Amino acid sequence: MNQSSATASGTLYVVATPIGNLNDITLRALEVLNQCDLVACEDTRHSMRLFQAHGITTKTVALHQHNEAKQSHKLIERLINGDDVALVSDAGTPLISDPGFPLLGLAHENNIKVVPIPGPSAxxxxxxxxxxxxxxxxxxxxxxxxxxxxxxxxxxxxxxxxxxxxxxxxxxxxxxxxxxxxxxxxxxxxxxxxxxxxxxxxxxxxxxxxxxxxxxxxxxxxxxxxxxxxxxKKPAVSDEIGSQPAALIAQLMPLLPPKTVAKVVADHYGLNKKQVYNFILRQATT
The missing domain is CATH 3.30.950.10 (Tetrapyrrole methylase, C-terminal domain)
Structure with missing residues (x-):
């Protein structure tokens, strides 16, 4: 089992940044971004607006979906050699629909300490x-x-x-x-x-x-x-197959097997699954 723990290597900080208003950044995030040795950015040009607004002069490097496999190994080497690295995305919390997964995986595999710096999330x-x-x-x-x-x-x-x-x-x-x-x-x-x-x-x-x-x-x-x-939300249980469930059945039948359709429609409308399935079978024979 891999655990994030203190070692002789550097620390990887996963830093949340503003999703719009540049003032929505924590004091701790500013401290980390100023003190680390390198910041890996989804887009260095985009991050520069934030850096300039808060006087951050730390060196940056690009880490995005097109280069993250290769770049992650380079960053791991630096971390192993003792450098502290911060990971930021264009906006919000990294790895929430943003690049960084390979880097985090390699960091844990190499027993590098990983520290979340929480903050904005859309x-x-x-x-x-x-x-x-x-x-x-x-x-x-x-x-x-x-x-x-x-x-x-x-x-x-x-x-x-x-x-x-x-x-x-x-x-x-x-x-x-x-x-x-x-x-x-x-x-x-x-x-x-x-x-x-x-x-x-x-x-x-x-x-x-x-x-x-x-x-x-x-x-x-x-x-x-x-x-x-x-x-x-699941509505109150009904004894009838109404027009809305029937319409949903018609939409789902070309996409899913009948039993799956019966389960989805029954769960969504609070119906008996067997009742819905029998309705589907009747429709198929008429």
Whole structure:
């Protein structure tokens, strides 16, 4: 078993940085970034804005998805030789949908001390103000960019009663909300954070159809970085197969086996799984 413990090697600090407002950085993060020997940045040019704002002069090196396999080994060598290295992403907490996984894995394999420096996180920022149930919540990162795969991803969430949180880009936000409505329905409880902590920050809570109407009402509402949450709750048990379960069955049948469809629909709508499965079988024979 590998454990992060003090050794003769240096320390790898995983440092959370602001998601927008440059003042959202902890005193401890500033201390670490100033005192370490090297900072590994997702984009050194992006991080330089933060460094200049707070007078940080530590040397930087790029560590991103295109070079992290090779660069991680170089950083491990420096850590083994006694250098302290800080890892930062463009915004928020590293490794939450950001590069760094290979480096952390190698650090633990080499018994290098790894220290988290906690701070901003977009998904936590949204959940803290959304007034949506967070016990439990599931974070999915970025969902698939293509329509069919995105719908299939959302369908898979129906099996888990929780608030599902994900990141989305500006050029897919409308299609993403439309897919949410297709799977969870127009009245699904949702929350959205756009450009959190920045000048044009926007926070929304309400139904999925209300969110779609808001985003489509103004092109400016489609710009920036998005965090979305949708509540998948199990309604009261019903004895009937209504129009909504039947519609969901029709959507899922081309994607999943009948037994899986029966389980998903039964769990989502509080129905008896055998009753739903028999309904599917009847539909197949008519």
């Amino acid at each position: 998904l936590i920022a949204l959940l803290s103000v959304a007034a949506i149930n967070t016990q439990p919540f599931v974070f999915h990162g970025f969902v698939p960019p293509k329509s069919k795969q995105r719908v299939a991803e959302f369908v898979s969430w129906l099996e888990t009663t929780a608030t599902h949180v994900y990141y989305e880009s500006s050029h897919r936000i409308v299609a993403s909300i439309e897919a949410l409505i297709e799977v969870f329905g127009e009245t699904a409880e949702v929350a959205m954070g756009r450009e959190l902590t920045k000048t044009f920050e926007q926070i929304f809570t309400g139904t999925a159809i209300e969110l779609l109407q808001l985003v489509e009402s103004n092109n400016n509402h489609q710009k920036g970085e998005f965090v979305l949450a949708v509540l998948n």
